[in-house]
Amino acid sequence: MMHNFNAGPGILPREVVQQASEAVLDFNGMGLSLLEIGHRTEPFINVMEEARTLVRELMQLDADHEVLFLHGGATTQFMQVPMNLLPQNGVAAYTETGTWANKAIKEARLFGHVEVAGSSRETNYTTMPEELQVSPTAAYLHITTNETIAGTQWQQIPYTEGVPLVADMSSDILSRVLDFNRFDLIYAGAQKNMGAAGVNLVVVNKNCLGQSGRTIPSMMDYRNHIAEGSMLNTPPVFAVYVVLLTLRWLKAQGGVAAIERINNQKAQLLYETLEQSPLFHLPVAVPYRSKMNAVFTMPDAALEQEFLKRCKENGMYGVKGHRSVGGFRISLYNALPLSSVEAFVELLRYFTQKQG
Numbered sequence: 001m002m003h004n005f006n007a008g009p010g011i012l013p014r015e016v017v018q019q020a021s022e023a024v025l026d027f028n029g030m031g032l033s034l035l036e037i038g039h040r041t042e043p044f045i046n047v048m049e050e051a052r053t054l055v056r057e058l059m060q061l062d063a064d065h066e067v068l069f070l071h072g073g074a075t076t077q078f079m080q081v082p083m084n085l086l087p088q089n090g091v092a093a094y095t096e097t098g099t100w101a102n103k104a105i106k107e108a109r110l111f112g113h114v115e116v117a118g119s120s121r122e123t124n125y126t127t128m129p130e131e132l133q134v135s136p137t138a139a140y141l142h143i144t145t146n147e148t149i150a151g152t153q154w155q156q157i158p159y160t161e162g163v164p165l166v167a168d169m170s171s172d173i174l175s176r177v178l179d180f181n182r183f184d185l186i187y188a189g190a191q192k193n194m195g196a197a198g199v200n201l202v203v204v205n206k207n208c209l210g211q212s213g214r215t216i217p218s219m220m221d222y223r224n225h226i227a228e229g230s231m232l233n234t235p236p237v238f239a240v241y242v243v244l245l246t247l248r249w250l251k252a253q254g255g256v257a258a259i260e261r262i263n264n265q266k267a268q269l270l271y272e273t274l275e276q277s278p279l280f281h282l283p284v285a286v287p288y289r290s291k292m293n294a295v296f297t298m299p300d301a302a303l304e305q306e307f308l309k310r311c312k313e314n315g316m317y318g319v320k321g322h323r324s325v326g327g328f329r330i331s332l333y334n335a336l337p338l339s340s341v342e343a344f345v346e347l348l349r350y351f352t353q354k355q356g
């Protein structure tokens with residue numbers, strides 16, 4: 001039995017992997033692979049439409065919000081967002097909360113002025129900014145809802161009246177109930193909570209488009225993707241299909257509210273057990289801890305190696321921390337069963353007792 005704590009690409013429901021592999025061999029009994037049918041054929045158009053409809057339903061989106069499936073990973077969104085929303089002489093407000101926010105800021109600076117509305121640099125990104133300073137004229141406020149490497153998460157979504165809100169939700173999309181309509185633009189790479197690498201979800205309020213005054217290359221202009229139903233060019237068909245299967249799975253679990261309850265249980269069990277062990281250190285303060293990526297270290301380097309070895313022996317995969325932070329990282333994405341967290345905390349308790 002493997003326990004998959006990878007940060008991304010991350011764990012998918014077993015049944016999704018099974019169904020996806022079947023579709024590669026024979027899609028819907030057509031006698032053809034999903035990989036070899038045209039994207040403009042009825043069977044694939046149905047895939048795209050169902051995926052879009054399920055996103056609308058699971059996120060309870062209103063009619064102003066459009067759902068797109070685009071290529072290029074969330075990293076492409078770091079430039080595509082300012083290209084579409086930030087006028088040449090405009091200002092965009094960004095929260096600086098870690099590696100991913102900084103990457104977004106770097107790209108936005110290519111298109112206009114960026115003001116850092118709040119930063120947690122001083123705490124080495126172990127907190128989230130408490131107060132934001134956002135110019136009322138800012139084209140938008142950008143937040144990274146979950147910092148996958150630092151292991152922090154906005155528990156309360158910051159909001160500035162009158163300033164459009166944009167969020168990178170790559171590592172916590174569909175993991176908790178939020179008022180998604182409050183956001184003018186949401187983007188997320190699929191490979192953590194939503195499916196396979198190769199596709200991004202973009203949810204955009206169409207009313208905020210077309211105001212940048214900039215000439216935008218066709219593939220970068222959200223309006224073209226909206227007009228063409230995410231088929232401006234050949235979409236990443238396999239990745240979109242895996243997203244569809246994962247969305248169907250999520251709906252069958254009871255939707256976002258149901259998965260949030262399990263995600264809360266998983267995070268609580270893990271953090272409580274870590275708190276009780278004198279061997280581990282939790283760098284992130286309680287109010288900022290991510291329910292998707294738990295980061296922790298072990299001050300004793302020799303013990304750290306020993307613990308990693310034990311994890312491996314017990315089929316626990318993806319436990320090692322990101323190279324920039326060290327220590328450990330346990331990712332608790334939607335598809336991770338509670339039983340995997342229970343197995344991990346059991347090992348953690350056993351290991352702690354043995355050292356005591």
Ligand SMILES: Cc1ncc(COP(=O)(O)O)c(C=O)c1O
Nearest residue numbers: 073074075100148168170171189
């Ligand atoms: C929060 C966040 N944003 C953006 C990215 C970049 O995503 P991609 O590799 O799909 O470009 C990641 C990847 O891990 C991430 O965790």
